Structure formats: C-alpha cells, structure tokens
Amino acid sequence: MDLNAITSHLRPADRGGLPVHQPGDACLAGGTWLFSEPQPTLRRLIDLTSLGWAPLAATEDGLAIAATCKVATLDAFEPPAAWIGAELIGRCCRAFLASFKIWNMATVGGNLCMGLPAGPMISLAVALDGVCTIWTPDGGERRVPVVDFVRGPLQPDLVPGEVLRRIDLPRAALVRRAAFRRASLTPLGRSGVLLIGTSGAGGDLALTVTASTRRPVRLDFDAPPSADDLARAIDMRIEPALYYDDIHGRPDWRRHMTHLFAREIRDELAGAIR
Incomplete structure (x- = not known):
C-alpha cells in the first residue's frame, strides 16, 4: 500500500x-x-536496513539475531549440533504460515515490536530466554528480557526514539531439550495457541505460553509438576482476561488448549511419552 x-x-x-x-x-x-x-x-x-547489521552471529555465548534479520535468513541458519533446542527456530518460522514474499521481507525485530499474540518470533525468543538490546536516544543501550519487552498487541517496551537493535539467545537455552505444540482453527490459519516447553539436564521445566494470551507468559518449575500443580500454576498466572479473544479463537477454547498442551509438553519432556 x-x-x-x-x-x-x-x-x-x-x-x-x-x-x-x-x-x-x-x-x-x-x-x-x-x-x-x-x-x-x-x-x-x-x-534501519541501511545500517548494515549482520543478521546472525553465532558464538560460544549463543546466537545474536539482528532486529533486521529476515525470517527466511533465520530459518536457513544451521546451528551447531549441540544446540538441540535450536530445532525450535524452524518450527517457529513455519508457524507464520506466510507466503514467500512475507518470509523474505518480514523481520524478527518487527515481529517482536508488533507484539501480536500469534507472533512466532515472540514464542521462539521467550522460550529460549531471549534478551533484547535497545538503543536509547542518549547514545546508550538497555537490555530487557523478551518476555517483558512484549507487553501486548502493538505495545513493545520502547519509548519514542528508542530502537530495537538485536535479540540474544543464550547458549544455555539453546542446548535444552524442547517440545512444541500449536493449534489453529483452520489447517492454514493463524496460531490460536502456541506453547513451547524446554528442559535441562536437571529435569527442570520452562513453559512458554503464547498466541492464546495477549502477551507471552513464562512459567518455570524446578521439576516436572503434577497435573494438578501445573493446572493451578497456569490459572494463577493467566487470569481469564489475559486470554485473547478474536476471530482466531474464543478465550474458553484457548484456555482449554493451553491446559491440554501444557500437560502434553510436561509428559513429553519428563519422558512419559516414549
């Protein structure tokens, strides 16, 4: 247009x-x-594309993603073998269900700044402990976890004059096991519910809830919780008004699928599903 x-x-x-x-x-x-x-x-x-930022930089510390990195570029990234959690990159990129035109133009930073519930780069970055680096107008910078950066639809944690520079995914998150669940009302529809779980060698569980809620929600457990404890934790953190309500899903359906996927992810990462 x-x-x-x-x-x-x-x-x-x-x-x-x-x-x-x-x-x-x-x-x-x-x-x-x-x-x-x-x-x-x-x-x-x-x-911002004229600034010439390198789209991706993989180091011993993890993966740095420029805000201007295209979704297609991120999807083509080949991670080190030890980064087993990086399988989430491809799955989240494909959750766009977008045309090749969008894939080759849409940026990771743009998806975060839009803050839409179905934004899959938000899901990816929150699940992998992403941290935003933001340039401030005074020449400095500040760092904000992605889970806090996205406050709601079209509500990024940016004040006038600030620029999202990059998103850092730490190696500690990239080497965790991961489980992914997504639901839509139609086969090629926008995500109505998207949950990601990750687990480390110690058996802890980190659960990221997106698409079903107005902003991303992260729940962390030292060990796989019981079904009742998991359900209580979800209901404590996600009040009814936080579930999103639009043409892509009613709040009651989103809540039901959130609980269902959370249990499936817990079971998968706990080894109950062989």
Missing part, C-alpha cells in the same frame, strides 16, 4: 545518522505490516 502522508525517507549509514525523534516517525525494517494498511499519522520513515 502507498503511504501517501510520508514526506521523508531517511537511510542512516550508522548510529550517529539516526535522527532525533519527532512525531510522525516510524522505523522501517521489513515493512510487512507498515505497508499493509493506511498510516495517516506518519510523516517520516527511518530505514
């Missing part, structure tokens, strides 16, 4: 070229949402 109100398109070459924020600014990365509907309040686009 043409954005007829735009009067300026900036392409900074480095951080020093980022302009002082003014009303009507928007950062442009993939633009898959930005150009999908009218944006009458915008006047200036700040193109």
Whole structure:
C-alpha cells in the first residue's frame, strides 16, 4: 500500500545518522505490516536496513539475531549440533504460515515490536530466554528480557526514539531439550495457541505460553509438576482476561488448549511419552 502522508525517507549509514525523534516517525525494517494498511499519522520513515547489521552471529555465548534479520535468513541458519533446542527456530518460522514474499521481507525485530499474540518470533525468543538490546536516544543501550519487552498487541517496551537493535539467545537455552505444540482453527490459519516447553539436564521445566494470551507468559518449575500443580500454576498466572479473544479463537477454547498442551509438553519432556 502507498503511504501517501510520508514526506521523508531517511537511510542512516550508522548510529550517529539516526535522527532525533519527532512525531510522525516510524522505523522501517521489513515493512510487512507498515505497508499493509493506511498510516495517516506518519510523516517520516527511518530505514534501519541501511545500517548494515549482520543478521546472525553465532558464538560460544549463543546466537545474536539482528532486529533486521529476515525470517527466511533465520530459518536457513544451521546451528551447531549441540544446540538441540535450536530445532525450535524452524518450527517457529513455519508457524507464520506466510507466503514467500512475507518470509523474505518480514523481520524478527518487527515481529517482536508488533507484539501480536500469534507472533512466532515472540514464542521462539521467550522460550529460549531471549534478551533484547535497545538503543536509547542518549547514545546508550538497555537490555530487557523478551518476555517483558512484549507487553501486548502493538505495545513493545520502547519509548519514542528508542530502537530495537538485536535479540540474544543464550547458549544455555539453546542446548535444552524442547517440545512444541500449536493449534489453529483452520489447517492454514493463524496460531490460536502456541506453547513451547524446554528442559535441562536437571529435569527442570520452562513453559512458554503464547498466541492464546495477549502477551507471552513464562512459567518455570524446578521439576516436572503434577497435573494438578501445573493446572493451578497456569490459572494463577493467566487470569481469564489475559486470554485473547478474536476471530482466531474464543478465550474458553484457548484456555482449554493451553491446559491440554501444557500437560502434553510436561509428559513429553519428563519422558512419559516414549
């Protein structure tokens, strides 16, 4: 869609070229949402792709993902064999159920900043203990766990002038075993429920609930909980108003599937399913 109100398109070459924020600014990365509907309040686009960030960097500490990394680039990443939890990358990328056009333009950072419940990059980053690095207008930076960065639909933890720079996935999370569950009302529909569980050598369980809730919810257990303890923990952390309600699923269905998938994930990671 043409954005007829735009009067300026900036392409900074480095951080020093980022302009002082003014009303009507928007950062442009993939633009898959930005150009999908009218944006009458915008006047200036700040193109982050001109900054030339390397999309991915794998080190002994883990995986650094630039905010401008394309979904297709992330999906093509080949992790070290020891990073068994990295199987979640492909599964979450495919949870988009998007066309090749979206895959090759949509960015990881854009998906996080949109904060939509069905955003699979949110699911991936929260499940793998992702941490956002945010550039602040004063030239500094701050770090925020992804689970706290996404506050709800179109509610990222960003103030005017801040820029999401990258997402770091620590090696400690990438070497954990993982289990994945996803449900949609239609075979090729948007995620209505998406749960991910991870477990370490000590038998702990980390459960990430997304798509069914307005914001991501993370539950951590020192050991696999009983069915009753798991159900109580979910209901304590996810109050009824937190379940999302839209055309892709009613809250009661989302709650039911959240409990069902949580039990399945617990059983799988505890070794009850052979």
